[in-house]
Amino acid sequence: MLKEKIEKAYAEIKATIPQSEAELEELRIKLLGKKGLIPGFYAQLKEVPNEQKKEFGALINNLKTEATDWLENLKTKVVKARKPGADDGTDMTLPANFLSIGGMHPLSIVRQELINIFGRIGFDISEGNEVVDEWTNFTALNMPHDHPARDMQDTFFVKNLDQHVLRTHTSGVQVQEMLKGKLPIRTISPGMVFRKDNDATHSPFFHQIEGLYIDEKVSFKDLKQTLYYFVKEQFGEGTKFRLRPSYFPFTEPSAEMDIEWNKNGESSWMEILGCGMVDPAVLDNCGIDSKKYSGFAFGIGVERIAMLKYGINDIRVFYENDIRFLKQFIPA
Numbered sequence: 315m316l317k318e319k320i321e322k323a324y325a326e327i328k329a330t331i332p333q334s335e336a337e338l339e340e341l342r343i344k345l346l347g348k349k350g351l352i353p354g355f356y357a358q359l360k361e362v363p364n365e366q367k368k369e370f371g372a373l374i375n376n377l378k379t380e381a382t383d384w385l386e387n388l389k390t391k392v393v394k395a396r397k398p399g400a401d402d403g404t405d406m407t408l409p410a411n412f413l414s415i416g417g418m419h420p421l422s423i424v425r426q427e428l429i430n431i432f433g434r435i436g437f438d439i440s441e442g443n444e445v446v447d448e449w450t451n452f453t454a455l456n457m458p459h460d461h462p463a464r465d466m467q468d469t470f471f472v473k474n475l476d477q478h479v480l481r482t483h484t485s486g487v488q489v490q491e492m493l494k495g496k497l498p499i500r501t502i503s504p505g506m507v508f509r510k511d512n513d514a515t516h517s518p519f520f521h522q523i524e525g526l527y528i529d530e531k532v533s534f535k536d537l538k539q540t541l542y543y544f545v546k547e548q549f550g551e552g553t554k555f556r557l558r559p560s561y562f563p564f565t566e567p568s569a570e571m572d573i574e575w576n577k578n579g580e581s582s583w584m585e586i587l588g589c590g591m592v593d594p595a596v597l598d599n600c601g602i603d604s605k606k607y608s609g610f611a612f613g614i615g616v617e618r619i620a621m622l623k624y625g626i627n628d629i630r631v632f633y634e635n636d637i638r639f640l641k642q643f644i645p646a
């Protein structure tokens with residue numbers, strides 16, 4: 315009797331092909347679970363006459379091994395055949411893990427806007443190194459060694475690299491452009507610059523876009539008109555701006571430009587750039603005939619423009635990489 319039952323079980327096992335992991339588990343419980351078929355056979359061994367116990371024991375052991383191997387074998391097949399949506403316990407209604415989409419940093423957005431604005435009126439882009447020699451950063455720009463004008467920019471000097479600095483402005487790129495001797499020049503130099511400042515409106519590094527235009531008969535009115543175009547494009551028609559006389563060693567005359575903005579409900583001025591007519595001494599230092607050529611230059615702080623545009627009052631948020639801040643600039 316028992317022998318027949320066992321033989322029937324063999325055949326039955328092989329006849330069942332589970333279609334999913336859940337069905338496979340059902341089969342496993344049916345065969346090997348506590349109240350399953352095989353443990354049941356072991357229980358029935360008690361009733362088998364002693365002299366046959368050995369034979370039946372071996373038969374059941376054999377069945378158990380086969381069933382175990384069979385289940386193991388099926389498992390790999392079922393897992394391999396698993397399809398999305400198959401009845402394998404996967405909850406298809408759960409949201410997928412989407413890749414999050416990044417966005418441009420606000421400074422990159424503004425930098426690109428500025429590049430586009432000046433690009434529309436013919437300015438190309440020139441770039442240079444962030445570590446430059448003192449001659450390029452200062453001397454060529456009318457700030458000889460030990461000249462007090464060097465103190466206008468708190469500078470990082472580079473250790474073990476004699477007479478090199480982290481550039482304090484991108485004006486050095488313009489020096490390099492002038493030295494190439496190809497005229498006229500109409501270029502902007504975007505880039506990171508470094509100064510030993512650190513407070514809510516100054517950072518030890520920030521971004522500039524400096525502009526340079528050199529040709530015959532370039533005058534202050536060209537400078538003013540160029541800046542007017544920039545203000546109109548960046549801040550909108552009717553934005554008020556003013557030029558205040560100022561001093562830079564490399565321009566003569568020099569000015570600073572302020573933009574009218576709304577600070578805590580009150581109208582106020584924010585300085586956004588320095589500018590002026592390139593000092594003839596600078597042209598001569600860079601091998602350009604100052605009797606024939608003249609030019610203007612300006613230097614815009616990208617952070618300042620971004621602060622005005624987005625109403626940000628602490629420059630440091632640009633560099634903290636706080637995702638809650640950065641997320642706000644991802645287009646919807």
Ligand code: PHE
Nearest residue numbers: 483562588589590611612613
């Ligand atoms: N290089 C100046 C600065 O970084 C800005 C500037 C550029 C001023 C060109 C005048 C002309 O402060």
